Amino acid sequence: xxxxxxxxxxxxxxxxxxxxxxxxxxxxxxxxxxxxxxxxxxxxxxxxxxxxxxxxxxxxxxxxxxxxxxxxxxxxxxxxxxxxxxxxxxxxxxxxxxxxxxxxxxxxxxxxxxxxxxxxxxxxxxxxxxxxxxxxxxxxxxxxxxxxxxxxxxxxxxxxxxxxxxxxxxxxxxxxxxxxxxxxxxxxxxxxxxxxxxxxxxxxxxxxxxxxxxxxxxxxxxxxxxxxxxxxxxxxxxxxxxxxxxxxxxxxxxxxxxxxxxxxxxxxxxxxxxxxxxxxxxxxxxxxxxxxxxxxxxxxxxxxxxxxxxxxxxxxxxxxxxxxxxxxxxxxxxxxxxxxxxxxxxxxxxxxxxxxxxxxxxxxxxxxxxxxxxxxxxxxxxxxxxxxxxxxxxxxxxxxxxxxxxxxxxxxxxxxxxxxxxxxxxxxxxxxxxxxxxxxxxxxxxxxxxxxxxxxxxxxxxxxxxxxxxxxxxxxxxxxxxxxxxxxxxxxxxxxxxxxxxxxxxxxxxxxxxxxxxxxxxxxxxxxxxxxxxxxxxxxxxxxxxxxxxxxxxxxxxxxxxxxxxxxxxxxxxxxxxxxxxxxxxxxxxxxxxxxxxxxxxxxxxxxxxxxxxxxxxxxxxxxxxxxxxxxxxxxxxxxxxxxxxxxxxxxxxxxxxxxxxxxxxxxxxxxxxxxxxxxxxxxxxxxxxxxxxxxxxxxx
Numbered sequence: 001x002x003x004x005x006x007x008x009x010x011x012x013x014x015x016x017x018x019x020x021x022x023x024x025x026x027x028x029x030x031x032x033x034x035x036x037x038x039x040x041x042x043x044x045x046x047x048x049x050x051x052x053x054x055x056x057x058x059x060x061x062x063x064x065x066x067x068x069x070x071x072x073x074x075x076x077x078x079x080x081x082x083x084x085x086x087x088x089x090x091x092x093x094x095x096x097x098x099x100x101x102x103x104x105x106x107x108x109x110x111x112x113x114x115x116x117x118x119x120x121x122x123x124x125x126x127x128x129x130x131x132x133x134x135x136x137x138x139x140x141x142x143x144x145x146x147x148x149x150x151x152x153x154x155x156x157x158x159x160x161x162x163x164x165x166x167x168x169x170x171x172x173x174x175x176x177x178x179x180x181x182x183x184x185x186x187x188x189x190x191x192x193x194x195x196x197x198x199x200x201x202x203x204x205x206x207x208x209x210x211x212x213x214x215x216x217x218x219x220x221x222x223x224x225x226x227x228x229x230x231x232x233x234x235x236x237x238x239x240x241x242x243x244x245x246x247x248x249x250x251x252x253x254x255x256x257x258x259x260x261x262x263x264x265x266x267x268x269x270x271x272x273x274x275x276x277x278x279x280x281x282x283x284x285x286x287x288x289x290x291x292x293x294x295x296x297x298x299x300x301x302x303x304x305x306x307x308x309x310x311x312x313x314x315x316x317x318x319x320x321x322x323x324x325x326x327x328x329x330x331x332x333x334x335x336x337x338x339x340x341x342x343x344x345x346x347x348x349x350x351x352x353x354x355x356x357x358x359x360x361x362x363x364x365x366x367x368x369x370x371x372x373x374x375x376x377x378x379x380x381x382x383x384x385x386x387x388x389x390x391x392x393x394x395x396x397x398x399x400x401x402x403x404x405x406x407x408x409x410x411x412x413x414x415x416x417x418x419x420x421x422x423x424x425x426x427x428x429x430x431x432x433x434x435x436x437x438x439x440x441x442x443x444x445x446x447x448x449x450x451x452x453x454x455x456x457x458x459x460x461x462x463x464x465x466x467x468x469x470x471x472x473x474x475x476x477x478x479x480x481x482x483x484x485x486x487x488x489x490x491x492x493x494x495x496x497x498x499x500x501x502x503x504x505x506x507x508x509x510x511x512x513x514x515x516x517x518x519x520x521x522x523x524x525x526x527x528x529x530x531x532x533x534x535x536x537x538x539x540x541x542x543x544x545x546x547x548x549x550x551x552x553x554x555x556x557x558x559x560x561x562x563x564x565x566x567x568x569x570x571x572x573x574x575x576x577x578x579x580x581x582x583x584x585x586x587x588x589x590x591x592x593x594x595x596x597x598x599x600x601x602x603x604x605x606x607x608x609x610x611x612x613x614x615x616x617x618x619x620x621x622x623x624x625x626x627x628x629x630x631x632x633x634x635x636x637x638x639x640x641x642x643x644x645x646x647x648x649x650x651x652x653x654x655x656x657x658x659x660x661x662x663x664x665x666x667x668x669x670x671x672x673x674x675x676x677x678x679x680x681x682x683x684x685x686x687x688x689x690x691x692x693x694x695x696x697x698x699x700x701x
Contacts, residue, residue, distance in 0.1 A: 011086045012137050013318055019079035019136065020231055020312040026074060027308045030067030031301050033060045038356040040304070065125075072128025073110055075231075079136030080106040087144045097147050097174075098167045105175045106139040109182040116186050126233035127240065133231060139178060146174035199223065203244035207256040216258040217334045220245045221267055225327045228272040231317045235272070253341060253348045262348060264305070264355045265362040265372075266337040269379055271307030273316060273326040274333055276359065277383025281391045284384070291395055304356040314394075321394045329383045336379060346371045402433075406478055409433040414484040424492045438493040440475050441486055445498050449474070450486075452506050453673035454524075456682065457644065457666045460658060464686040466523040468559065468666065469507040470673050471499075483527075487561060491529055500532045504545055508556070510676055512549035519683055525557040527589065533560070534571045539578035546582075553583035557607065561589045576604040587644070591632060606641050611662070613647035619656055626660065633661030 037060040039045070048056050084102040097105075113131055114124065146152050152174045199219070206215040223242055224234035238245070246260045253259040270276025279302055282295035291314060298309035316322045340346050346367045353365050359380065363372030409430045412423050423434040444450050454467040471483040490496040504526055511524045532538055546553060558579060579586060587608035611632055615625045629645075636643040645657045648667030657665065674682055 015079050015083035017318050018082040019075055020315055020317055022078045023074055024313055026067045027312055030064050031306050031308055033063035035304055036060055038354050040354045040357040069125040071125050072132035073124040075129055076110045076132035076136040077103045077106050080140040083140040097143050097171055101167050101171045102140055102143055105143050105178050106136055108179045109139045110135045112179055112182045113186050127236045130232045142178045143174055146177055152177055199242045200244040212256040214338055216245045220258045221330045221334050225330055229323055229326055261366055265366055267330050267334045268305055269359050270302040271305045274329045274383040275307045275310045276302050277380050278387045280384040281387040285388060285391050286395050303358045321390055325387050325390050329386050333379045340375055346375055405429045405433045410485060413488050422492055438489050441489050442495055454679055455666055455673040456671045457664045458670045459664055468525040491531055496529045496531050508545045508549045511551055523555050523557055525559045527559045527561050529561055533575045536571055538575050543582060557585040557587055559587045559589045580605055608642040608644050609636055610644040610646055616645045616647050620653055629660050
């Protein structure tokens with residue numbers, strides 16, 4: 001039972017986090033409008049007054065109301081939709097409410113709670129965030145439960161009906177039932193007597209103490225940040241329920257309660273959580289990545305004490321890593337400021353300055369000297385130092401998580417099965433990682449960041465006879481990435497033709513350089529995706545390359561990869577026939593797995609079959625693999641086709657494959673893939689070894 005509730009709570013928290021992140025565009029719209037409205041620069045304000053008249057602030061206020069003013073309502077809906085996605089994994093598809101139905105039900109339930117509330121408690125914005133969180137979670141859970149109750153799904157709709165009609169009719173009664181329950185619960189809660197206000201009582205007690213300002217300031221700081229941490233606007237909570245903690249602004253500080261200008265200017269340096277120090281800590285400790293990008297995006301608003309981008313973007317809200325500094329840094333800054341005030345380092349004077357006034361400027365204006373600015377600078381430095389280890393911990397966790405996502409994406413991208421998903425179309429983290437890699441691949445092709453490696457192939461006597469050109473791709477984010485990943489991504493991303501053209505140009509140019517140095521006896525295999533074969537100009541482009549570099553057609557072998565099925569179309573067949581007519585050698589890669597079919601042997605003349613590495617790797621320990629390889633080699637001999645074994649790593653493995661009938665061997669047993677500069681010394685060594693073997697006297701029988 002404990003595990004059930006833990007899993008449920010985790011789903012709620014993740015949905016809440018995703019809800020805040022989803023509303024970042026809404027937050028940023030309001031942040032910009034708010035900053036334009038309260039920008040603390042008098043010439044700017046005077047200019048807008050003269051240009052638009054005094055009513056320009058009202059226009060921006062409506063923009064703030066259109067975004068921040070509906071934040072609680074929007075949060076309830078997106079939290080419910082995100083939670084619905086997680087709950088749907090636990091239910092049958094026919095019993096699962098659609099996101100639209102969940103959002104509609106949540107909207108009704110939220111409006112019931114707000115419109116039936118007393119006027120002073122009603123609202124749709126930040127003041128309703130806690131309500132939005134509770135309504136969003138409860139609505140998704142309740143509708144999922146109601147959708148499974150037979151007595152609430154009396155409307156029978158055929159399964160083959162229109163999907164939207166099916167959902168709308170079937171869930172009408174459950175949505176009504178949920179709304180009625182919310183009306184009932186809301187009515188009962190409104191009847192409960194609420195006469196005790198703990199913050200007001202605390203303020204009365206603190207004012208009687210000799211250090212009441214310390215107690216009141218600490219309580220205001222704690223309340224503000226605890227509520228902000230769970231996503232509720234702590235400033236609105238203080239305005240609504242904690243105003244008794246503050247003395248009037250026109251009173252001097254130290255009058256027995258907290259002083260709001262001191263709280264805004266010296267405790268909230270960059271906004272709730274003193275996050276200006278967090279931004280600087282990220283800037284110092286994180287050279288790249290999402291944390292740095294969000295911190296840089298939120299830097300400018302944070303200078304004006306607007307930090308929703310930081311709170312919801314990193315996110316700080318609900319982050320177990322940042323909870324301690326988020327609460328403790330403002331408490332420490334409050335204590336530091338009150339101590340400086342007590343010992344006489346600064347003297348604060350009543351001054352009406354906008355809360356958006358940047359640090360250093362606000363400190364100078366409130367103290368009337370450089371001391372206030374210096375105290376704020378010390379506060380920013382201390383908050384930066386305090387946040388620094390937590391930033392590093394968050395970055396380490398982010399990198400670890402990204403590496404896990406990267407490994408999962410890599411495994412799915414290079415999966416050698418016909419059912420391989422179009423991973424770049426996925427909407428989860430793995431899909432985003434795949435799209436990021438695809439963007440890096442496209443940039444690598446355009447900017448010349450790719451290179452080729454060449455892996456030797458040796459015959460049954462160990463003589464070097466050919467090589468295979470392999471793509472070498474170093475991702476800026478993840479380093480060396482397998483060639484199969486590059487090919488599969490290029491196919492999915494529609495850039496396989498650009499990648500293939502680049503490979504053919506580079507490989508042919510390299511082969512021409514080898515020929516000029518006396519190594520024309522070596523053939524070179526170039527991998528080609530089946531999708532490339534559908535281009536009508538593929539064969540003519542290859543012929544032009546061969547002519548340009550003075551290469552004979554038999555020097556190049558086209559190795560058809562099987563990441564996708566070879567389309568049985570006229571264009572593809574025409575390309576294959578043109579290649580055969582040119583005299584270019586054709587071979588099938590990864591034969592025995594993926595889309596391989598014996599029908600390919602009937603469609604066009606095959607020079608060689610390369611046995612898939614998943615079969616050759618375990619040939620010594622897996623008898624089934626050995627039987628499959630024997631069958632392939634028997635077929636190859638019958639069709640007069642060369643059999644190539646790849647991933648040959650050891651001598652015993654090579655000997656076993658040789659006994660099974662393989663003709664060529666490729667793998668680390670002979671050589672890993674080599675850069676072009678390393679190939680020539682390798683050719684010389686192999687030529688010397690061949691000459692020594694030829695000159696050696698025969699052993700007596």
